[in-house]
Amino acid sequence: xxxxxxxxxPDGGTVPFAVAAxxxxxxxxxxxxxxxxxxxxxxxxxxxxxxxxGSERVRQALSAAVSRGTSDAIGLSPExxxxxxxxxxxxxxxxxxxxxxxxxxxxxAAIGVRGSSRRDAWPRPQNCxxxxxxxxxxxxxxxxxxxxxxxxxxxxxxxxxxIDLDPQGNASTAxxxxxHVGIESVYNVLVENRPLQQIVVPVPEMQGLSCAPATIxxxxxxxxxxxxxxxxxxxxxxxxxxDLSNYDYVLIDCPPSLGLLTVNxxxxxxxxxxxxxxxxxxxxxxxxxxRTVDLVRGHLNNRLRISTILLTMYDGRTRLxxxxxxxxxxxxxxVVLQTIIPRSVRVSEAPSYGQSVITYDPASSxxxxxxxxxxxxxxxxxxx
Ligand SMILES: Nc1ncnc2c1ncn2[C@@H]1O[C@H](COP(=O)(O)OP(=O)(O)O)[C@@H](O)[C@H]1O
Ligand SMILES: [Mg+2]
Numbered sequence: 453x454x455x456x457x458x459x460x461x462p463d464g465g466t467v468p469f470a471v472a473a474x475x476x477x478x479x480x481x482x483x484x485x486x487x488x489x490x491x492x493x494x495x496x497x498x499x500x501x502x503x504x505x506g507s508e509r510v511r512q513a514l515s516a517a518v519s520r521g522t523s524d525a526i527g528l529s530p531e532x533x534x535x536x537x538x539x540x541x542x543x544x545x546x547x548x549x550x551x552x553x554x555x556x557x558x559x560x561a562a563i564g565v566r567g568s569s570r571r572d573a574w575p576r577p578q579n580c581x582x583x584x585x586x587x588x589x590x591x592x593x594x595x596x597x598x599x600x601x602x603x604x605x606x607x608x609x610x611x612x613x614x615i616d617l618d619p620q621g622n623a624s625t626a627x628x629x630x631x632h633v634g635i636e637s638v639y640n641v642l643v644e645n646r647p648l649q650q651i652v653v654p655v656p657e658m659q660g661l662s663c664a665p666a667t668i669x670x671x672x673x674x675x676x677x678x679x680x681x682x683x684x685x686x687x688x689x690x691x692x693x694x695d696l697s698n699y700d701y702v703l704i705d706c707p708p709s710l711g712l713l714t715v716n717x718x719x720x721x722x723x724x725x726x727x728x729x730x731x732x733x734x735x736x737x738x739x740x741x742x743r744t745v746d747l748v749r750g751h752l753n754n755r756l757r758i759s760t761i762l763l764t765m766y767d768g769r770t771r772l773x774x775x776x777x778x779x780x781x782x783x784x785x786x787v788v789l790q791t792i793i794p795r796s797v798r799v800s801e802a803p804s805y806g807q808s809v810i811t812y813d814p815a816s817s818x819x820x821x822x823x824x825x826x827x828x829x830x831x832x833x834x835x836x
Contacts, residue, residue: 513735514783518742525742525749526758526787573609574826577833580696582721583703583760589737590708593727593764595622596799596809598705600819602627603808604826606661610700613652615687616666617717618707619673624665627655628806631665639669641690642716643676648690658811662699674711684752687716700833710744718748723759728780730766730773730792735780758784759832762825763792791824 518526585598595618602612616623616631617638624631630653631637640646641664648664655661677683687704696702704717718724724745728734742758749756761784767773781788793799796818802809809819 511779513732514738514779516739518783525745525756526784571607571609574605574830575833576610576700576830580699581701581723581833582691582696583701583723583725583829584706584714584717584721585703585725585727586706586714586717586741587726587728587737588708588710588714588741589729589734592729592734593762593793594618594708595626595705596803597725597727597762597764597793597822597825598623598703599626599803600799600808600810600822601826601829602661602701602703603658603810604823605701605830606658607810607823608826608830609660610830611660611662611698613662613664613699613702614655615664615702615704615717617670617687617704617713618666619668619671619713620707621666621668621670622803623705624663626803626806626808627658627661627663629653629655629663629665631667633667633669635665635667637665637667637669638687639667639673642670642673642686642713643680645690648694656806670713674709674713677712677716683712684715684748685719688720688753691720710740715744715748715752718745718756719753722753722755723757725760725762726758727762727764728776729764730776732772732776734776759787760829761788763788765795766792767795789825789828791821791828793821793825794818796821 585594587594598614602614606612614623614627615638621631636646636651638651641648641651652662652664655663677686680686682689691702702721704721706714706717726738726741728738745756745758761780763777763780766777777792794817796809796816798813798816799809799818799822802812805812808822809816810822813819814823
């Protein structure tokens with residue numbers, strides 16, 4: 453391996469976690485049986501405190517990321533308005549793994565049941581909010597976030613379109629939408645000008661939720677788009693033809709790269725949501741992502757803003773996770789949602805049943821956290 457120093461790896465170059473894009477997404481779906489009792493993901497713990505990078509390093513990584521004049525691009529979009537006065541943040545505490553103890557689970561179940569039976573309607577934005585979920589790192593929770601926010605928002609009365617822009621089609625899998633070769637997909641829209649409306653399908657058993665699926669053909673689109681006219685704006689054009697008044701939110705799940713597919717998503721929407729994994733090297737690459745957002749904002753889409761940052765896969769047992777969470781918050785301020793998504797086995801199991809964790813196990817810590825994150829986003833839709 454090349455010299456790790458300076459690339460953001462903790463000194464010593466040991467990689468405490470190994471995460472790969474698409475890990476854990478099933479090729480096919482097993483029969484659903486009763487979910488076993490939730491267990492805390494054992495994950496990989498940092499092997500020793502001595503390998504923790506200093507807080508100074510975390511801060512430097514973040515400062516580098518935000519120092520390139522990107523600050524204008526960070527903040528709530530003017531069109532979203534301010535956070536509603538009554539936007540009470542329910543989970544102000546970081547969800548900890550303690551919530552996976554039997555007693556806490558019972559308590560959580562009570563909340564989950566109450567929440568899901570009431571299904572109070574959350575505020576809906578006046579105009580459709582198009583939110584691109586982007587981070588060129590794989591395995592940070594983009595797809596999981598897209599699918600679970602979509603499920604939560606739809607359960608609370610919003611109409612959602614998920615656009616799957618990742619050739620791996622993980623979001624389509626999790627939403628139980630067919631995306632095998634031969635299915636009309638986002639590929640046909642981007643490369644062949646097929647109207648987006650023609651490929652949108654309802655998500656089974658999820659009222660108000662639709663999906664534009666991705667097939668593996670999309671992998672070729674990165675190359676096929678290169679010589680095309682307005683290659684960065686193909687998705688935006690397709691969305692202009694779509695009657696967005698039919699939706700409250702369009703969530704675009706990006707592939708793990710900053711190629712033409714992600715750029716198309718950034719041109720098509722006004723908001724970027726960046727999921728950040730609570731690990732040190734999650735901060736690597738953030739600078740590049742912010743610079744890309746800035747470039748798109750400067751040249752192709754001046755409405756674009758990083759409106760939301762969501763901390764994902766939090767493992768309360770590591771000091772590093774807490775430190776990363778604190779520092780991301782101090783750098784990015786109000787765009788960071790109060791809710792932090794904990795690591796939870798349930799979250800990673802859900803897609804193999806073609807479900808979000810919201811429906812798979814509504815009482816699990818992951819479902820509750822994603823639901824709270826969605827609630828925060830919904831309350832940001834309220835105009836002052
Ligand atoms: N909060 C979580 N707890 C446990 N596993 C998670 C969590 N969020 C995501 N995962 C798992 O991590 C892997 C990567 O997540 P994914 O959403 O596919 O990332 P990305 O879309 O950024 O590549 C998947 O296997 C997913 O199931
Ligand atoms: Mg993904």
